[in-house]
Amino acid sequence: MTSSRTPTAAALSLAVVGAGPAGLALALLAARQLPQAHITLYDARALDKDISADPRTLALALGSVQLLQRLGCYPAAQAQPIVQVHVSQAPPTAHHPLLGPGGEPQVCISAAEQGCDMLGAVLHYGQLLAPLQTAWLASAQAAPQRLHTRFGQGVAALHPQSGGVDIELADGQRQRHDLAVVAEGGVFADQSRKALHHDYQQNAWVGTVQLAPDSPVGVAYERFTRHGPVALLPLPAQGPQRRAALVWCCSAAHDDIATLSDSQRLHLLQHQLPASLGPLQGISPLKCFPLGLNAERRLVQGRTVRIGNAAQTLHPVAGQGLNLGLRDAYTLVDALRRHPTPEAALAHTERHRTPDRWRTIATTDFLARSFTWQWPGLGATRGLALAALQALPPLKTALARQMMFGGR
Numbered sequence: 001m002t003s004s005r006t007p008t009a010a011a012l013s014l015a016v017v018g019a020g021p022a023g024l025a026l027a028l029l030a031a032r033q034l035p036q037a038h039i040t041l042y043d044a045r046a047l048d049k050d051i052s053a054d055p056r057t058l059a060l061a062l063g064s065v066q067l068l069q070r071l072g073c074y075p076a077a078q079a080q081p082i083v084q085v086h087v088s089q090a091p092p093t094a095h096h097p098l099l100g101p102g103g104e105p106q107v108c109i110s111a112a113e114q115g116c117d118m119l120g121a122v123l124h125y126g127q128l129l130a131p132l133q134t135a136w137l138a139s140a141q142a143a144p145q146r147l148h149t150r151f152g153q154g155v156a157a158l159h160p161q162s163g164g165v166d167i168e169l170a171d172g173q174r175q176r177h178d179l180a181v182v183a184e185g186g187v188f189a190d191q192s193r194k195a196l197h198h199d200y201q202q203n204a205w206v207g208t209v210q211l212a213p214d215s216p217v218g219v220a221y222e223r224f225t226r227h228g229p230v231a232l233l234p235l236p237a238q239g240p241q242r243r244a245a246l247v248w249c250c251s252a253a254h255d256d257i258a259t260l261s262d263s264q265r266l267h268l269l270q271h272q273l274p275a276s277l278g279p280l281q282g283i284s285p286l287k288c289f290p291l292g293l294n295a296e297r298r299l300v301q302g303r304t305v306r307i308g309n310a311a312q313t314l315h316p317v318a319g320q321g322l323n324l325g326l327r328d329a330y331t332l333v334d335a336l337r338r339h340p341t342p343e344a345a346l347a348h349t350e351r352h353r354t355p356d357r358w359r360t361i362a363t364t365d366f367l368a369r370s371f372t373w374q375w376p377g378l379g380a381t382r383g384l385a386l387a388a389l390q391a392l393p394p395l396k397t398a399l400a401r402q403m404m405f406g407g408r
Contacts, residue, residue, distance in 0.1 A: 012037040012336065015167050015177040017155045019043035021058070021125070022308035022325030023183030024132035028071050029333040031139050031147055037336075038146045040177070041136065042167065044154030051133065054126030057206070057245035059220070059233055059319040061120045062404040064326045068128070073135050078127040080236045081118035083218035084110045085403070088274050089383045090225045104274070105383035107390040109400045119404055122220070122233045122245060158182070160302045178303065179342050181332065183325065185309020188292040196295040196361075200368050201252045202228055204289045204316055208235065209269070210282035211242035222317070224382060225272050227251055229317045229367070232273070246283070247316050249291065257286070291315050293365055299357070300350045303342065305332060312361055315368035320360050320406075327406050328353055356406045 014037055016027045027041045045051075060068070060079075068074035088106035111119050140147040150169075158180055159166040165180040185191075209232065221232040221244075228249035235243040248269070250257065257265065266280050273280075295312035299305055308325025331352050335345035370382065389396050 012342065013164075013176070013178045014039045014336075015165065015175070015180040016041045017043075017158075017167070017180060017182045018184035018310065019045070019133065019136075019151065020183060020185070020308075021128050021132060021322055022185075022329055023181070024129070024136050025067065025071065025073075025326055026181055026183065026307065026329035026333060028073070028132065028136055028139065029329060030336070031136075031143070032071075033333050033337050036146070038148070040148040040150060040175070041140075042150045042153055042155050042169075044170070045151060047149070047151035052126045052130040054124065054129065056125035057122060057233060057235070058125055058128060058322055059120060059122055060128075061320075061323045061406070062116060062118060063406060064323050065118070065121050067326055067330060068132075071132075071135065073128075073131040075123065075127050075131055078236065079121040079123040080234045081111075081218055082120045082122060082220045082234060083112075083118055084108060084216070085119055085220045085222070086274065086276070087222045087386060088224070089386060090223055090272055105386040105390075106274070107386050107396060107399075109396060109403070114397070114400050114404070116404075118218075119220075119400070122235055155184075158304055160304065163303070165303045179336075179346075180304045181329075182304060182306045182310045183308055183329075185313065185321075185325075187289055188294055188313050189290045191294050191313060194294045195297045196293060198365070199290070199292040200315060202249055202291040202315075202368065203252050203255050203257075204291050205246070205248040205250070205257050205286040206289065207246050207284040207286040208243050209246050209266075209280050209284070211244055212278040212281060213240055213242060215242050215278040216276070217242070219277075221273065221277060223273055227254070230269070230272055231316070231319070232277070233319075246286070248286070249316070252290065255288075258288070291368070293361070293368070295361055298350060299328065299353055300346045303346070305346065305349065307332070312357065314361065314364045317367045318360065318364045320364070323406065324357060324360060327356065359402075360406070 014030055016023050019041055027039055030037060030039050065074060086108050088104055111117060140149050154170040155167055156170045157168040159168060164176055164178045167175045167177060218234050220234060223230045231247040232244040235245055262283050266283050270280050296306055299311050307328035309321055314321055332349045335348040339345040339348060389399060
């Protein structure tokens with residue numbers, strides 16, 4: 001017989017701390033797949049705060065799109081499908097037969113090659129958060145006896161207890177739960193230090209650029225330069241105007257982007273990006289964010305699970321933060337559905353998510369650090385690796401599957 005201190009998934013009391021995309025997706029999944037569980041969603045922001053206009057950009061992998069479609073929360077009309085990913089390295093680089101006549105190493109991955117309609121999609125944060133929150137509130141209204149919403153009530157602390165977790169609210173109240181999932185992440189500069197912490201001494205400047213009307217549609221660009229990666233993520237057009245979200249990374253010690261005019265920024269970007277993109281026609285005001293690695297060694301600590309940026313904040317070179325969080329959420333809820341006790345479900349989650357998580361952390365960390373290394377031949381080596389991926393279809397397919405679905 002199961003003791004009262006180790007409830008089955010059906011009797012589970014689950015707290016979800018943080019009503020961002022990862023937290024809301026997890027709460028919705030749990031509400032639908034654990035129909036007897038009691039779920040409480042906590043967030044410090046007021047319920048009536050307008051979230052739909054948040055302009056931050058999200059890059060969703062195909063697996064994330066499919067999960068959101070299953071939840072009925074994928075805003076297809078507001079998202080721009082990614083049909084091709086173009087990764088290249090800017091000159092100078094060593095000449096090699098693999099690089100071809102242009103001398104620029106590159107790898108191009110297309111949805112058509114992979115037999116799918118898209119590799120992923122790009123949309124604004126608010127455009128994703130709004131339908132997720134609407135779906136959660138509708139679910140909570142339909143099942144008020146087991147689904148609870150605590151907006152405007154920030155969580156001050158989590159207190160581990162035997163067989164559960166106490167949630168301490170900002171006003172001093174405490175609520176006991178069998179399991180707590182922390183999905184409040186934030187940006188690197190505002191976080192407390194986790195077990196693995198490294199400041200890359202790099203900045204990311206983010207905004208949007210306007211593209212030429214005849215520029216390629218649905219193409220995401222990742223360009224390795226001597227100073228750091230530059231990414232352009234396709235956004236839905238506004239009338240005839242093609243647009244892309246910009247993530248422009250550079251060394252903090254040599255960052256003079258703040259001092260440049262818009263025309264100077266455009267000129268510098270144009271020089272760094274591949275010619276196939278076409279001319280840039282405009283640029284928005286840019287915001288600057290310091291970059292670093294801040295990660296927990298484990299997702300699970302007692303009866304507390306951390307997902308997404310609450311578990312690992314990464315360099316944006318791979319764009320995997322939210323995608324990791326959504327894979328964490330799916331695995332955890334599925335484990336709670338399949339296993340008889342929270343302990344068994346949490347052990348499965350930790351074991352199953354570890355390879356994908358650490359592979360992504362190691363890859364992004366290596367790439368981020370490599371832009372600060374001055375080793376002879378490093379750029380040529382990175383370029384040859386890109387060229388080899390392009391020349392070897394099985395390797396390119398493996399990379400594409402990792403990009404689309406992670407390590408599931």
